[in-house]
Amino acid sequence: HTVVLFEKSPKIGGILRYGIPDFKLPKTVIDRRLAQMESEGVRFETGVVIGEDISARYLRNMFDVVLLTMGAGEPRDLKVPGRELEGIHFAMEYLTLSNRYIGGEIGEESTISAKDKTVLVIGGGDTGADCVGTANRQGASKIYQFEIMPKPREWEKDWNPSWPDWPRILRTSTSHEEGCERRWSILTKSFSERDGAVGKGLFAQVDWEKAAGRRGAPPEIDGSGFELNVDLVLLAMGFVHVEHSRLISDLGLSLDDRGNIKTDEYATSEKGIYAAGDAFTGASLVVRAIYHGRRAAESIDRYLR
Structure with missing residues (x-):
């Protein structure tokens, strides 16, 4: 499959790059993995705010599947x-x-x-x-x-x-x-x-x-x-749930009782829209986000086939 990743920040990495200090996670580790992904064909687009720079309608029209992995951005x-x-x-x-x-x-x-x-x-x-x-x-x-x-x-x-x-x-x-x-x-x-x-x-x-x-x-x-x-x-009291942004409302997604994106086998309430990581589990560990990212990819692959 062809994969395009949109990121609102100047660089890719999310919490790993911007939330975890270098003395705990050297950014060379992230860059090494990004180089591998890029060589495998993943296209990265930075500085793009979905819902503002690019609309939900554009995503639906241009892509067969959309996977939301924006994390649990609403701090307590x-x-x-x-x-x-x-x-x-x-x-x-x-x-x-x-x-x-x-x-x-x-x-x-x-x-x-x-x-x-x-x-x-x-x-x-x-x-x-x-x-x-x-x-x-x-x-x-x-x-x-x-x-x-x-x-x-x-x-x-x-x-x-x-x-x-x-x-x-x-x-x-x-x-x-x-x-x-x-x-x-x-x-x-x-x-x-x-x-x-x-x-x-x-x-x-x-x-x-x-x-x-x-x-x-x-x-x-x-x-x-x-x-x-x-x-x-x-x-530093944690996060309550995914940020209830314009994108979520424009996509018409259902939320669970905790305010996270509601999913079933990573599929949201809207056809072709998936979610993984903290966006649907709430704030958790990096290893858990990696696990869910891999499982979501498998679920999307089954859907596309």
């Missing part, structure tokens, strides 16, 4: 007073600008710099760790990482205590080892201004034992409130 926001202050950013905005600068696409003045700043990363996952590592490399004076969930148990043995499920155990990355103060069961309540930007945050400890059987946020521990002076806040 933090709805607290002061969220709108300058200096509070989504993690992916911060990481993307850093990766674009390192890749030579933009100048350093266009990045969000952590140099000489007290940085707070909210969210305890892999993206949060990437923010910690990037802020360390930019020369942050102090880095905190807060997570609302309780601290996972420490586990140093080489077998999975939760098999066959993914174990919820404490993971310390090289980014954390480079310098970071981590705290768990921390609720972010508000932010306040200093000199026209974020300057302070108000937080409290929550009690997860008392949260058992309750709906909503866990209760605060009386007297646990505290303030923290901050210069830069990075929100």
